[in-house]
Amino acid sequence: MSDKITVYTDGSALSNGRPGSGCGWACKLMYKGQARMKSGGAIGETNNRMEMQAVLEAMKSITDKTIPVEVYSDSNYVVETMNGRFAMKKNRDLWRKLMRERQKFASIRFIWVKGHDKNKHNNDVDRQAVAESRKILEAQSDR
Numbered sequence: 001m002s003d004k005i006t007v008y009t010d011g012s013a014l015s016n017g018r019p020g021s022g023c024g025w026a027c028k029l030m031y032k033g034q035a036r037m038k039s040g041g042a043i044g045e046t047n048n049r050m051e052m053q054a055v056l057e058a059m060k061s062i063t064d065k066t067i068p069v070e071v072y073s074d075s076n077y078v079v080e081t082m083n084g085r086f087a088m089k090k091n092r093d094l095w096r097k098l099m100r101e102r103q104k105f106a107s108i109r110f111i112w113v114k115g116h117d118k119n120k121h122n123n124d125v126d127r128q129a130v131a132e133s134r135k136i137l138e139a140q141s142d143r
Contacts, residue, residue, distance in 0.1 A: 004068040006030045007058045008113075008121040011050025011075065012129035018044065020140055024132025025050045026125040027058035031067070039128045041136035050129065051075035052094045055082070059101045059108070068107040074115030074122055082110040 008028045015021035023046075026039035038057055042050070055071060055078055062069060073079050080086040081095065082102065088095040102108060113122050 003032075004070060005062060006121075007062075007069060007071045008119075008125045009051065009054035009058055009071060009073045009075075009078075010115070010122065010125040010129045011047055011052070011054050012126070012133040013045055013047040013050055014130075014133045014137055017046040020044060022133040022135070022137030022140065023047075023050050024129040024134075024136065025054035025057065026128035026132065027054045027061070028121055028125050028128075029058060029061060030121070036061075037124070037128055039132045041132040043136055043140065048075070048077050049091055049094060051078045052091060052098060054125070054129065055110075056094065056098050056101060059098070059105070062105075065105045068109075069105060070109050070111060072111050072113045072119075072122065074113055074126075076112055079110045079112040 011025045013021060013023040021044050024041040029036050038061060081088060113119055
């Protein structure tokens with residue numbers, strides 16, 4: 001087995017793009033039998049931006065960028081754009097950050113995985129991203 005970092009990412013937007021909506025992202029990084037989950041939230045973002053944020057946060061978390069990385073996402077938008085098959089029309093601010101971060105890696109691959117299916121790691125990040133969205137939503141309603 002090769003020495004690589006495996007990453008799963010997901011984003012969530014409970015009321016996609018509406019002001020005050022709860023949004024979240026999550027990434028799970030796995031290396032040499034160890035796993036680490038990172039997550040966060042935002043207000044009023046879109047699902048696509050949260051998907052992108054999850055990938056960006058995962059890439060920024062990896063300190064040794066010489067180790068090969070495989071990033072799994074259920075967002076065709078993110079995977080196809082990172083692989084150069086979709087044009088960057090919207091969300092250019094985040095795309096610039098993602099592409100700048102990507103250049104720092106010796107080897108990084110982006111792979112699509114079917115969402116809400118049988119992949120344990122994808123389901124883990126989905127649950128965490130949704131939990132972050134709900135946490136943001138609850139904080140909004142407590143105001």
